[in-house]
Amino acid sequence: xxxxxxxxxxxxxxxxxxxxxxxxxxxxxxxxxxxxxxxxxxxxxxxxxxxxxxxxxxxxxxxxxxxxxxxxxxxxxxxxxxxx
Numbered sequence: 001x002x003x004x005x006x007x008x009x010x011x012x013x014x015x016x017x018x019x020x021x022x023x024x025x026x027x028x029x030x031x032x033x034x035x036x037x038x039x040x041x042x043x044x045x046x047x048x049x050x051x052x053x054x055x056x057x058x059x060x061x062x063x064x065x066x067x068x069x070x071x072x073x074x075x076x077x078x079x080x081x082x083x084x
Contacts, residue, residue: 013053020046
């Protein structure tokens with residue numbers, strides 16, 4: 001049986017941006033305590049969060065029939081996506 005995760009994206013974006021200062025303050029601790037952790041993920045958190053918010057805005061403001069076209073274009077241009 002698979003599990004479904006329902007995510008409230010606007011709330012997640014708001015919370016992530018609100019916590020960004022505190023998360024950045026912990027960067028040196030993350031580096032010291034988790035040497036194998038890719039700290040670039042912390043450094044790019046703001047960009048990731050803003051990208052998710054922008055993607056939601058674009059999807060919400062696009063006509064329903066254009067979402068398939070957006071998905072097709074997106075899948076053909078992997079260099080435009082953020083590297084996770």
